Amino acid sequence: MQIQNPQKQYPKISKTAWIAETAVIVGNVTIKDDVFVGPNAVIRADEPGSSIVIENRCNVQDNVVVHGLSDSEVIIGGSSSLAHSCIVHGPCRIGEGCFVGFGAVVFDCSIGKDTVILHNTTVRGVEVPSCKVVPDGMTVTAQAGVSGLEELTGELAEFKKSVVEANIDLLEGYKKLAEEEEEGKE
Structure with missing residues (x-):
């Protein structure tokens, strides 16, 4: 479902994106090429x-919430994954090639490219440099907590790459299925 916000702004969605029927996208949202948006995701830019902006080849999985406060922006860099039930709340900038895990909360922060934020974490009010890992369940709410984060490993880099590839495959499969259904109606 795509809805205008009270400022009469409609979402702008690439024709190559795939949006689940139960996803809700509201207002000043731009979804670029080859983005997968899963069931029950809510992407809402309705506050003044x-x-x-969700860049190319991202995936926004089931039950993810992306929302922005008034006068804030959320930018999700290309080839990033927002895993099931995470919350990304603006102001927030997530770099290219990042992974935000199940149930994680990311708010009022800047995340460098190729960073992995694992499951059930909270990252708020900090700048996380590129190629870092925030471990499962960790809370990072002070810049001093960022200095102890480990570097991205090859194993986690491969994992996040595989998540993007799996979701691109899903996107292509769902688009093909929709085309076949359309052809069957003719």
Whole structure:
């Protein structure tokens, strides 16, 4: 479902994106090429001055919430994964090639490229440099907590790459299925 916000702004969605029927996208949202948005995801830029941009080849999985406060922006860099039931709340900038795990909360922060934020974490009010790992269940709410984060490993780099590839495959499969259904109606 795509809805205008009270400022009469409609989402802008690439024709190559795939959006689940039960996803809700509201307002000043831009979804670029080859983005997968799963069931029950909510992407909402409805507060005045808020905006959300989801770059190419991202996946926004089931039950993810992306929202922006008034006069804030959320930018999700290309080839990033927002895993099931995570919350990304603006102001927030997530770099290219990142992974945000199940149930994680990311708010009022900047995340460098190729960073992995694992499951059930909270990252708020900090800048996380590129190629870092926030471990499962960790809470990072002070910049001092960022200095102890480990570097991205080859294993986690392969994992996050495989998640993007799996979701691109899903996107292609769902688009093909929709085309076949359309052809069957003719």
